Amino acid sequence: MARWEPGARERLVVAAVDLFTEQGYDDTTVAEIAARAGVTRSTFFRHFTDKREVLVAGQETLSRLLAEGIAQAPEGVGPLDAVAAGLARAADEMGPLNRELGPRLKAAVAASSELQERDALKSVGLAAAMRTALIERGIEDPSAHLAAEIGLLAFKRGYAAWCGQDRRDDDGLAPHMLAALDELRTAATLLR
Structure with a gap:
């Protein structure tokens, strides 16, 4: 060895x-x-x-990247635009290996209650990192909390779409996450 x-x-x-x-x-x-x-x-x-x-290899790095992107978003943008910057920053660091492992990892998690629990904790950690970064930008709770949760959902939906795409497709992850965020933004307007 x-x-x-x-x-x-x-x-x-x-x-x-x-x-x-x-x-x-x-x-x-x-x-x-x-x-x-x-x-x-x-x-x-x-x-x-x-x-x-x-299962959570890279979670700390991912949380840091999301927070950095939010912190580096242009001054004066709203919470969801700051989250979009965080998603784009994190997506830039995810490559072919992440895409290749996605479906297999999803199957492994689905088959194990212990992994499902750990995956849920990972989600909580990612949302918390985004929420903290938003609060540091001066966004008040509950807006920061809600934007972070929407960002987490956009991350998950975008990642699932990216992993499910034709492997010959060279689209990066960011367009998928940002499209998911736009869909959620539109859906949120219908919740009144």
Whole structure:
């Protein structure tokens, strides 16, 4: 096993998602994930505390990117326009591997109540990061909270649409997220 090869974290994520899809989350061990990724168990534990944490690989980075985009939005824009800037910033960092893993990860989560719980916590964390960034821009609650939740829904809908597209399609993730945000913005006007 190659202990110090670059890309170990990424390989661990791919190996885990593959194994979760093939044999189920409960029947997959850390040792199997490490072996599939070509690393040792101790390398696995340098990157993740347990196999459930593989699901949220990159959550901190994603939260940071969303918050940075919101903070960098032009002065004076409304909460949803600031959220759009956050979504675009995060989308710029998501590439082919994210797109490839999306459907398999969704299937693994759907098959495991433990992963569903962890995925729900991830969603809470992403919404909280956006809400905090909006409040730091001077947006009052509940507007910041509502805009963050709409942003989270736009993220999920846009990501699902992007992952479901023809793989030869070179569209990035941002257009899908921004289209989802526009749909939700329109839908919100009908809630009166």
